[in-house]
Amino acid sequence: xxxxxxxxxxxxxxxxxxxxxxxxxxxxxxxxxxxxxxxxxxxxxxxxxxxxxxxxxxxxxxxxxxxxxxxxxxxxxxxxxxxxxxxxxxxxxxxxxxxxxxxxxxxxxxxxxxxxxxxxxxxxxxxxxxxxxxxxxxxxxxxxxxxxxxxxxxxxxxxxxxxxxxxxxxxxxxxxxxxxxxxxxxxxxxxxxxxxxxxxxxxxxxxxxxxxxxxxxxxxxxxxxxxxxxxxxxxxxxxxxxxxxxxxxxxxxxxxxxxxxxxxxxxxxxxxx
Amino acid sequence: xxxxxxxxxxxxxxxxxxxxxxxxxxxxxxxxxxxxxxxxxxxxxxxxxxxxxxxxxxxxxxxxxxxxxxxxxxxxxxxxxxxxxxxxxxxxxxxxxxxxxxxxxxxxxxxxxxxxxxxxxxxxxxxxxxxxxxxxxxxxxxxxxxxxxxxxxxxxxxxxxxxxxxxxxxxxxxxxxxxxxxxxxxxxxxxxxxxxxxxxxxxxxxxxxxxxxxxxxxxxxxxxxxxxxxxxxxxxxxxxxxxxxxxxxxxxxxxxxxxxxxxxxxxxxxxxxxxxxxxxxxxxx
Numbered sequence: 248x249x250x251x252x253x254x255x256x257x258x259x260x261x262x263x264x265x266x267x268x269x270x271x272x273x274x275x276x277x278x279x280x281x282x283x284x285x286x287x288x289x290x291x292x293x294x295x296x297x298x299x300x301x302x303x304x305x306x307x308x309x310x311x312x313x314x315x316x317x318x319x320x321x322x323x324x325x326x327x328x329x330x331x332x333x334x335x336x337x338x339x340x341x342x343x344x345x346x347x348x349x350x351x352x353x354x355x356x357x358x359x360x361x362x363x364x365x366x367x368x369x370x371x372x373x374x375x376x377x378x379x380x381x382x383x384x385x386x387x388x389x390x391x392x393x394x395x396x397x398x399x400x401x402x403x404x405x406x407x408x409x410x411x412x413x414x415x416x417x418x419x420x421x422x423x424x425x426x427x428x429x430x431x432x433x434x435x436x437x438x439x440x441x442x443x444x445x446x447x448x449x450x451x452x453x454x455x456x457x458x459x460x461x462x463x464x465x466x467x468x469x470x471x472x473x474x475x476x477x478x479x480x481x482x483x484x485x486x487x488x489x490x491x492x493x494x495x496x497x498x499x500x501x502x503x504x505x506x507x508x509x510x511x512x513x514x515x516x517x518x519x520x
Numbered sequence: 521x522x523x524x525x526x527x528x529x530x531x532x533x534x535x536x537x538x539x540x541x542x543x544x545x546x547x548x549x550x551x552x553x554x555x556x557x558x559x560x561x562x563x564x565x566x567x568x569x570x571x572x573x574x575x576x577x578x579x580x581x582x583x584x585x586x587x588x589x590x591x592x593x594x595x596x597x598x599x600x601x602x603x604x605x606x607x608x609x610x611x612x613x614x615x616x617x618x619x620x621x622x623x624x625x626x627x628x629x630x631x632x633x634x635x636x637x638x639x640x641x642x643x644x645x646x647x648x649x650x651x652x653x654x655x656x657x658x659x660x661x662x663x664x665x666x667x668x669x670x671x672x673x674x675x676x677x678x679x680x681x682x683x684x685x686x687x688x689x690x691x692x693x694x695x696x697x698x699x700x701x702x703x704x705x706x707x708x709x710x711x712x713x714x715x716x717x718x719x720x721x722x723x724x725x726x727x728x729x730x731x732x733x734x735x736x737x738x739x740x741x742x743x744x745x746x747x748x749x750x751x752x753x754x755x756x757x758x759x760x761x762x763x764x765x766x767x768x769x770x771x772x773x774x775x776x777x778x779x780x781x782x783x784x785x786x787x788x789x790x791x792x793x794x795x796x797x798x799x800x801x802x803x804x805x
Contacts, residue, residue: 256612263607263614266684270621273636273681274628276646280639288644288660289652336534339527353796355534358542360735360792362742364759365785366542368766368778369549376559392541399534453629456744456763470631470745477635477749489632496627504623517626518686520732520739 274493281486300483304491311472311488318468319495321383321458322451325390329398329447330440332391337402337439342411359396366392367460374461381463389461390454394447397519401446405439445499449517452495546785553778569775579780581755589672589747589757590740593679594733600680601687602729606717608688609695622685630682634749637678641666667750674750675757679740687732694728695721727798734795738788758784 280286281300283293304311340352358366370389371380379385413435417427455470464471469492476485499517551557556565573579608618640646648663657663667674702724706716747757756764758780766777 259607259610259612260614262603263612263618266604266607267614267618267621269681270618270625270685273633273640273678275636276639277632277636289649291646291649291653332533332537335530339530343523343527345524345527351531351535353792354538354543357792358538360738360795361542361546361785361788362738362759364742364744364762365781365788366545366549368545368762368781369547369552370541370545371766372548372552373544389541391537392545395534395537449627453631455629455631456759459744460763460766470629473631473635474745474749477638482639485635489635493628493632496629497624500623500627504620517623518689519626520683520686520735 277486277489279486280482281484281490283483283486286482300487304484304487309484310467311469311491314467314469314472315491317383317466318452318470321387321390321466321468322448324387325394325451326444326447328387328391329394330444333395333398333443333447334402334436334440336399337404337443338406340399340403341406341409355399356396358392363393363454363457364460367457371460380461381465383462383466386458386462386466386468389457390451392457393454394450397446397450398443401443402436402439405436405443409435442503445503446517449496449499450519453519549778549781549785553775553782555775569779572776573779573783578755578761582758582761583783585672585755586741586747586758589675589679590737593676593683593740594737596676596680597683597687597736598729598733601684601732602691602722602725604684604688605691605695608692622689625682625685626689628682630678630743631745631749633682634675634678634746637674637681638667638750641674641677668752670752672747672751672757675747678746678750679736683736683740687729687736690728690732691725694725698724730798731795734791738791741787742784 279293282296284295284297284299286293303309336355340348374380374385379388413431414427417431458466458468459471469488473485473488473492476488553569554565555562555568608615643660643663643665648657648660651657651663702720703716706720742759744759744763747760751757751760762777762780765773765780
């Protein structure tokens with residue numbers, strides 16, 4: 248096969264380079280600001296560097312670490328609930344054909360497309376009467392709306408390639424239902440639970456408006472704190488919190504890079520709009 | 521236990537969550553938008569909130585602005601994402617870096633991207649500083665308003681930044697499962713590079729592009745924090761306006777906020793309908 252013309256090949260390298268720069272670019276000023284000590288117009292780089300923003304962000308008084316802990320707690324909780332509720336639903340949708348299946352699929356997937364704010368105002372009205380507004384439990388619960396569909400989606404895919412005959416064999420060999428679940432089912436679907444769980448975690452991690460509305464501003468997760476500092480013009484601290492906030496996503500990506508990269512683009516990484 | 525019973529039990533918890541929280545939230549929002557709340561003694565539903573919303577100039581400005589944001593961001597993201605996917609399916613210098621950055625970008629929350637865009641494109645931001653150093657502008661105010669601007673350029677830039685990888689990854693997976701055989705045939709039959717893209721590859725990836733676009737459009741139409749950081753005060757994007765109405769000290773504004781939430785929900789329902797119709801057609805082939 249002949250090689251592509253030089254002009255075309257250089258065009259590819261050039262657009263590739265522009266794309267690479269563009270993808271990193273918005274994160275650069277955030278990173279620089281977190282180490283800057285005043286960075287006035289028109290300086291391209293700060294005149295003085297400092298760890299002040301980081302010292303402040305990591306101190307007990309700033310509340311960043313407490314907020315980080317709270318955000319982890321809410322996201323882990325929402326993820327655990329999603330797994331608990333989503334795995335059985337994924338099994339039903341992946342293994343069985345039944346009447347009304349399309350309707351069920353549509354109902355479970357609807358929250359992926361319908362924006363959170365469209366339902367959150369109504370949920371808020373209900374949560375007021377249940378005493379769930381301004382509480383961590385209420386926020387965790389409302390995070391299920393965006394996380395659950397992704398969990399079910401991943402698990403339905405896993406169960407579509409799963410053979411339940413192994414379970415029957417284990418049972419006929421004398422295993423109890425619990426033993427079958429633990430030694431047969433769980434190991435087979437574990438990769439799906441991990442991918443779906445990480446997905447759900449990241450979806451919960453990035454929630455802003457649901458937390459703001461249901462938490463009523465009292466449940467201050469990291470994105471709320473970040474927003475507050477950004478709108479009050481504390482760019483250095485905003486930079487530091489921003490860096491802390493994107494860390495879990497990067498860690499998860501590095502841990503799963505082997506499984507997600509390469510040909511298997513179908514998994515699509517952690518794609519959400 | 522019969523299969524039927526088993527299916528019902530397996531689905532029950534998830535359906536409970538979805539029906540109570542999601543559809544319950546929608547239903548309550550709908551009731552409140554009609555001023556119908558028997559719990560607090562409002563038993564006569566009326567259309568006051570909708571009349572207020574649809575006769576207010578601010579709502580139309582907000583709606584048009586939000587539509588412009590969603591449409592423009594989705595269109596630009598799609599075109600650039602297809603280009604990026606075409607690039608990523610062959611080997612070139614820097615491919616693995618680009619691949620990694622695509623994945624990385626998917627994990628970064630929109631809010632972080634919005635703040636990054638603010639620091640890049642504001643009138644005292646990185647590009648304004650660059651303009652000053654190159655003698656293009658004399659003071660920050662000379663730099664064109666790209667954030668808090670009437671055309672929502674900053675908001676669109678943020679969405680384009682975030683959605684190129686999202687659509688790109690879907691399109692790339694699509695292209696890889698299609699393979700290059702069809703295009704090779706077209707090329708060997710004398711089609712030009714452009715013709716084989718336009719008439720062979722593009723129709724094949726179109727369903728994937730469309731479903732990704734639907735998700736992007738709906739998301740950008742209902743997102744709050746990005747226009748709240750990068751948008752101008754008036755008119756504000758519809759979700760920002762709805763949130764403001766909902767948290768207004770005047771409780772009478774709440775049904776109006778609910779009515780706006782219902783408008784957003786109806787628009788996304790329309791998008792779901794488009795999505796289903798096209799995905800059915802693509803299965804039929």
